[in-house]
Amino acid sequence: MLGILVSIVDGVLVGSVYGLAAMGLTLIWGVMDVINLSHGAMIVAGMFGLFYLVTLGLPAYAALIPVLAAGFAVGVGLYWMSVHRMIGRPPLMSLLATFAVNMVLIGLGTALWGTVLFNVPVSLPGVAWKGYTFTGTHIMAAVATSVIAGLLYLFLYRTRLGKAIRAVAGNREAAELNGIPTTQVLALAFGLGIALACISGALIATLFPFTVLSGTAYQLKSFVVTVLGGLGNPAGALLGGIALGLLEGLLTPFMPVSWTTVIEFGVFVIVLIAFPRGLFGFLRHARSR
């Protein structure tokens, strides 16, 4: 019984990091109605960014800051390269444009690094509790996630720029009429979303070994999380991540790991069909009625 509880807590710790990646995805969707299919590639970019910074001698958690900054810069660049011309066009076009970026990046990655397993050595003492140990890196990742999510909240709700982002998400034309430079705001939001993908990738790299191709799996997890939390809802994404982690932690003691994927996708498709506004969106909607 205690073992299951420990497994669930660990699942929640890791799940919050998935939530971070999903927050990026959902921010981009909410502001510009684009589903970013290059999210997985950017998660991997964050992993490799951290790997090289740590190899250069930076402590892992200090290296998160340059990863965040670089992710933002890359994101703004990607916006102008691939997404800008897609705004307001049918969803097929933006899906394909971001997918194409994903193909290019993953192709370059496999050509450069192959599909070898990489590992960032981080050693943190764990917390022992009644014969069980909570891994130190998992706790630290969850702490970092909470800090970043908190900062994002402050940014979106307490600064002018954040309010501008929310205004554009709410109604782009009205925002434009009120003098908000919407195009720049879109680029900013995309950069922010990519930065979140990179930083969650960097955090995942401190937890598990990774390859160039790991991005696909984490991107799919972000979709599951986003759909659980409701597309376009950052707070829901964090909750969705925690819910997914909870599910994983709950299932791990009972079945082989390979089956959890099947269940995750089952949940994904069912939630998508039954509650397209997300599980939490659905609950909130039901309560407000």
Add this chain to the structure above:
Amino acid sequence: MIRALRRPTLWLIVAVTLAFVLLPLRGNDVALREGLLLAAVYVILATNLNLMIGYAGYVNFGNVVFFGLGGYTCVWLVNSHAWPLVAAALLAGALVSLVAFLFGLGILKLRGAYFALATIGVNEGVKAFVANFAPWGGSAGIYLSIEAYQPLGGPARGLWIIYFLMVLVMGLSLLASYGIKNAKFGLGLRAIGQNEDAAMVLGVPTRRYKALIYSASAFLPAVAGALFFFKSAFIAPDDAFDLALSTEAIVAVMLGGQGTLVGPAVGAVFYEELRSTLLTAQAFSHFQLVIAGALLLLIVQFVPGGLMGWIYRRWPRMRRILE
């Protein structure tokens, strides 16, 4: 019917299919046959995907799930139940179509990006399931023994038979796409693609049409998958449900021009040629995905109508000749 015979597109389909049959026969050219077989597979996938993307306006990122499931059903029937190839391939097609119809009733309630996400989920979910499904060999997959080729008269003859069957499936795909495009059904689909709510108000049975086209776009790819994996005599989850193949089909459709009949096929052949050239050139063999991606990005940004869209704009009369 007679009027249909006068339309050049129909004759073009027949001519291309015949060319696929005759070209490798001349001089028994096995290398050419292998290249054309792959091209035929791409044409089949792209043409059937175009039914969804081009006609109905629904982006299916997981179209390879039909190909893989067809392959699995066929290889399993041949291996464990000693079914003859053609019967196994046909049953595989029918079963996958049925599964697609049932899936379709569920996920086609979703629109736009939500649908696209669901199709990725379906493909990955099926892949993860098959990797755990013991009767289909789990993640190790199924190997066919060389005896499976006996009913076809040995491997050498069997490979030719499979090739002709594949070309037949390609011809049928093109014919089906042609037929659907010019029927009331196709008109309804394109109405859905342009404005689903308006189509519904005007009396197009959108729900049934969408489920039907989803299921129809599953049948021939499943048969093609059956033939393809019988030929390789091996099937495993990662090969069968490879999202990269889905994407390549999308690239082919976009390259040629979505919503046209000829476009996806031309795009598929062109893409296959490009791919094999890149694969054989030492310097580029690792950059095949990069180039496909860059190509897709350029098309989406600058020529969203693809090759056919460009031709139609340049010479509007071609609209009637090349559909």
